[in-house]
Amino acid sequence: xxxxxxxxEVTAVEGAIVQINCTYQTSGFYGLSWYQQHDGxxxxxLSYNALDGLExxxxxxxFLSRSDSYGYxxxxxxxxxxxxxxxxxxxxxxxxxxTIFGAGTRLFVKA
Amino acid sequence: NAGVTQTPKFQVLKxxxxxxxxxxxxxxxxxxxxxxxxxxxxxxxxxxxxxxxxTDQGEVPNGYNVSRSTTEDFPLRLLSAAPSxxxxxxxxxxxxxxxxxxxxxxxxxx
Numbered sequence: 629x630x631x632x633x634x635x636x637e638v639t640a641v642e643g644a645i646v647q648i649n650c651t652y653q654t655s656g657f658y659g660l661s662w663y664q665q666h667d668g669x670x671x672x673x674l675s676y677n678a679l680d681g682l683e684x685x686x687x688x689x690x691f692l693s694r695s696d697s698y699g700y701x702x703x704x705x706x707x708x709x710x711x712x713x714x715x716x717x718x719x720x721x722x723x724x725x726x727t728i729f730g731a732g733t734r735l736f737v738k739a
Numbered sequence: 740n741a742g743v744t745q746t747p748k749f750q751v752l753k754x755x756x757x758x759x760x761x762x763x764x765x766x767x768x769x770x771x772x773x774x775x776x777x778x779x780x781x782x783x784x785x786x787x788x789x790x791x792x793x794t795d796q797g798e799v800p801n802g803y804n805v806s807r808s809t810t811e812d813f814p815l816r817l818l819s820a821a822p823s824x825x826x827x828x829x830x831x832x833x834x835x836x837x838x839x840x841x842x843x844x845x846x847x848x849x
Contacts, residue, residue, distance in 0.1 A: 661838075670841065670843055671782065672840070673837045715782065719836075726795070728784060731781040732780070
């Protein structure tokens with residue numbers, strides 16, 4: 629099967645940098661992605677890593693180490709609107725081609 | 740493009756009733772999935788499809804059926820609703836890298 633672990637909550641100050649870690653276990657790893665979800669809304673895509681290294685998209689960056697089964701999402705210049713839940717998700721091709729989500733990290737940004 | 744649409748937005752059922760949650764996408768994606776999300780939790784995969792005529796079970800398939808007769812549509816059927824199926828249901832269609840989610844259906848089973 630598959631499993632993902634990420635912290636349940638993170639609190640940071642506006643303007644700061646925060647890192648949300650994700651470790652995973654899967655037999656058919658294809659890629660790691662990150663999604664943001666505001667209360668009452670649907671998840672929206674942030675980034676995807678299939679290869680080791682850092683991917684940067686504006687204030688958000690995502691890192692993957694396949695050998696360590698580990699990735700993180702880095703949010704810079706935090707804004708109040710970044711307060712949301714963040715999910716890591718594994719794209720897995722063992723027994724099918726599916727995406728499994730972690731339980732999510734609730735980010736609170738304080739003024 | 741409408742993206743991914745889901746109907747209804749809200750639904751209340753009585754235990755034992757059946758219903759179908761509708762999902763449609765206009766992006767010509769082969770991959771589609773159904774997830775449920777319980778309060779304060781992540782998304783759990785119910786069923787998924789890698790193309791018309793092909794479906795497979797996810798993490799929590801019991802009590803749900805799916806079919807995929809066209810690329811566009813991927814309905815989810817609740818066979819005999821139970822209170823444990825009270826949840827928010829999200830449909831998604833995806834490329835290899837990115838999933839696009841519908842707005843969700845909030846289902847309450849009494």
